Amino acid sequence: MDRIIIKGGAPLNGVIPISGAKNAALPLMTASLLTGETLELVNVPRLADVSLLLRILTNHGVDHTIVGRRPGESAETGQTLRLQAGTIIDTTAPYDLVSRMRASFWVIAPLLARFGEARVSLPGGCAIGTRPVDLLLDALTTLGADIDIEAGYVVARAPKGLRGAEIAFPKVTVSGTHVAMMAAALAHGSTLIENAACEPEIVDLADCLNKMGAKITGAGTRRIEIDGVTRLYGARHEVLPDRIETGTYAMAVAMAGGDVTLENANAVHLRSALDALEQAGAEVTATNSGLRVRRNGAVINPVDVTTAPFPGFATDLQAQFMALMTRASGVSRIRETIFENRFMHVQELARLGAKIRLDGDLAIVEGVERLRGAPVMATDLRASVSLVIAGLAAEGETTINRVYHLDRGFEALEAKLTRCGAMVERVRS
Ligand code: EPZ
Numbered sequence: 001m002d003r004i005i006i007k008g009g010a011p012l013n014g015v016i017p018i019s020g021a022k023n024a025a026l027p028l029m030t031a032s033l034l035t036g037e038t039l040e041l042v043n044v045p046r047l048a049d050v051s052l053l054l055r056i057l058t059n060h061g062v063d064h065t066i067v068g069r070r071p072g073e074s075a076e077t078g079q080t081l082r083l084q085a086g087t088i089i090d091t092t093a094p095y096d097l098v099s100r101m102r103a104s105f106w107v108i109a110p111l112l113a114r115f116g117e118a119r120v121s122l123p124g125g126c127a128i129g130t131r132p133v134d135l136l137l138d139a140l141t142t143l144g145a146d147i148d149i150e151a152g153y154v155v156a157r158a159p160k161g162l163r164g165a166e167i168a169f170p171k172v173t174v175s176g177t178h179v180a181m182m183a184a185a186l187a188h189g190s191t192l193i194e195n196a197a198c199e200p201e202i203v204d205l206a207d208c209l210n211k212m213g214a215k216i217t218g219a220g221t222r223r224i225e226i227d228g229v230t231r232l233y234g235a236r237h238e239v240l241p242d243r244i245e246t247g248t249y250a251m252a253v254a255m256a257g258g259d260v261t262l263e264n265a266n267a268v269h270l271r272s273a274l275d276a277l278e279q280a281g282a283e284v285t286a287t288n289s290g291l292r293v294r295r296n297g298a299v300i301n302p303v304d305v306t307t308a309p310f311p312g313f314a315t316d317l318q319a320q321f322m323a324l325m326t327r328a329s330g331v332s333r334i335r336e337t338i339f340e341n342r343f344m345h346v347q348e349l350a351r352l353g354a355k356i357r358l359d360g361d362l363a364i365v366e367g368v369e370r371l372r373g374a375p376v377m378a379t380d381l382r383a384s385v386s387l388v389i390a391g392l393a394a395e396g397e398t399t400i401n402r403v404y405h406l407d408r409g410f411e412a413l414e415a416k417l418t419r420c421g422a423m424v425e426r427v428r429s
Contacts, residue, residue: 004400004414006391007423008373011258014420016249018264018290019045019411020078020239023316024201026103027178028208028239029053032062032083033110034186035212037234043078044239045411048404049101054081056097056104060111061089078239078411088115095121095152101408102175105133109179112145112156113186119155131339135176139167143183143191164189164228172197172309177224178205185214187228196224199310200269204240211235243269245410246291247317248385250274252417253293254282254300255324256392260420265291272313273321279303280324300324302332302367309338319345319386326354327393328367335362345383348376352387352394373398381409388413392422 020043030053032039044050054064067080091111098104098121111118123133133154137147140156144163148155164187167180177197182205184191196202198220206219212235215227246265253260254277267274267286274284274291280303283294302325307315315338325332326349336342343363346356351374355366373396378384384405391398400406403426406413414424 001401001429002403003427003429004388004403004406005425005427006373006388006398006400008371008391008394008396008398010256010392010421010423012253012256012260012392012417012420012422013258015261015263016416016420018241018246018262021201021204021242021244022047022049022409023244024204025050025239026053027106027201027205028237029057029081029083030106030110031182031205031208031212032057033060033085033088033107034114034182035232035234036084036086038082038084039212039234040236041081041083042236042238044081045078045242047409047411048407049103049409052097052101053104056093056107057083059090059094059097060107061085061087091115091118093118093120098123102131105136106175106179106182108136108154108156109140109182112140112158113162113183116159116161117157119153121153122149133175135169135171135173136179139169139176139180140183142167143187162187164191164226166192166194168194169196171195174199174202177202181206181209181216181219181224181226184226184228185209185216185232189228191226191228193224193226194222196222197309198222200240200243208235208237211237241266244314244316244382246270247273247314248320248389248410249416250277250282250284250291250293251317251320251324252389252392254280254295255327255389256422257295257297258420259292259294259296261287261289262291262293263289267291270314272311273317276303276305276313276321280328300328300367302328302330304333306335307338315339315342316382318342319382320389322346322356322363322365323349323386323389325365326356326368326371326390328365330367332365332367333362334365337361344379345386348379348383348387349390351376352390352398354390370395372396375399375401378402378405381405385410388424
């Protein structure tokens with residue numbers, strides 16, 4: 001298994017291009033199942049999760065082409081995918097594929113809406129919590145689906161099609177909102193989604209579905225209205241920039257010091273994380289090309305954060321911010337409210353010398369003067385990158401094992417950091 005070795009202490013200076021968002025690309029790719037025509041997605045990141053979803057879609061019978069790199073495009077220019085679900089040969093999504101990535105469960109919505117049936121393996125547990133799918137299934141039931149669980153598979157049927165209805169989510173759910181929008185787009189009649197998730201990735205999916213002929217209004221607010229249509233068409237859509245990758249590199253600069261422009265980044269998509277970074281002592285400026293982040297010598301101030309649905313502080317940036325706070329000049333309190341077990345990075349950060357105490361959903365981080373490099377183990381995607389951030393500021397060498405987690409969500413991580421002066425190397429084995 002590959003490892004990443006970081007020699008800490010070098011500041012970051014230069015430009016980091018921000019890739020297309022993984023968490024937008026995955027539902028957009030899934031939406032290709034809603035039409036027999038070609039959906040062309042531009043700026044899709046080259047990530048293990050994208051390749052896995054391509055395998056799942058291929059298994060259903062979706063044809064795909066990856067358009068070759070054009071002159072002037074670099075390795076970091078996202079790829080263009082053409083997906084065509086003209087003939088679906090199988091409406092089953094099998095366990096061995098779905099169990100590796102929870103978002104693949106979402107194929108249930110377009111398959112059910114377009115073909116009247118879907119058989120999708122339950123996604124199973126996950127390193128960051130139990131992550132049930134009850135709210136997704138309730139939404140599909142409200143739209144008229146019959147749902148049974150058979151031998152670990154969810155079997156959903158709606159032979160006469162789905163019917164528009166009112167879906168009121170008892171808690172904000174990104175997956176639930178994606179699934180409800182995709183299913184309702186092809187339902188008979190109108191659907192109202194109350195307490196919808198407002199994440200930028202929801203807006204991106206709604207924009208793409210509307211280009212495909214859907215009638216969706218209100219995405220980005222807590223109330224989304226959808227007038228069902230009888231069919232959807234081909235379209236071309238560019239994936240929005242990754243706000244979690246943006247926040248991650250912004251925190252890396254705040255940690256290591258330096259001056260970096262995050263090209264293509266959109267500050268509006270991560271306002272609360274940027275506010276926290278500014279309180280911590282980083283300078284953040286929106287520019288024409290993206291976002292400039294600087295920290296030159298100033299101490300890192302302790303800042304308390306609580307994760308929350310958008311526009312709150314993103315749970316997907318909690319581990320990275322905790323890494324930064326390990327070097328703060330005082331005590332910070334980080335509360336995780338979205339997932340019940342998203343503190344797996346704490347014990348690994350402790351191996352580098354961090355002082356963190358856990359009390360239920362609260363992490364109390366006592367900043368230390370120095371971290372020291374050590375071998376550590378990645379446990380999930382965002383936890384892994386928090387170890388990279390810590391390693392950038394640790395004395396000596398940090399070796400991160402189980403790097404495949406990073407490859408699921410960070411495109412060209414070593415190249416992007418190395419070009420800004422970091423000493424990061426991948427050892428392949
Ligand atoms: C998405 O997961 C993201 N994944 C996650 O990013 C992100 O952490 C999360 O949203 C929150 O922002 C993708 O977009 C692919 P939810 P999702 O449904 O949609 C509970 C990463 O690192 N819930 O908003 O699965 C759930 O357990 C990943 O890129 C139910 O109880 O998250 C959680 O506590 C990790 N029942 C809360 O709701 C359900 O049926 C929010 O989950 C569904 C969810």
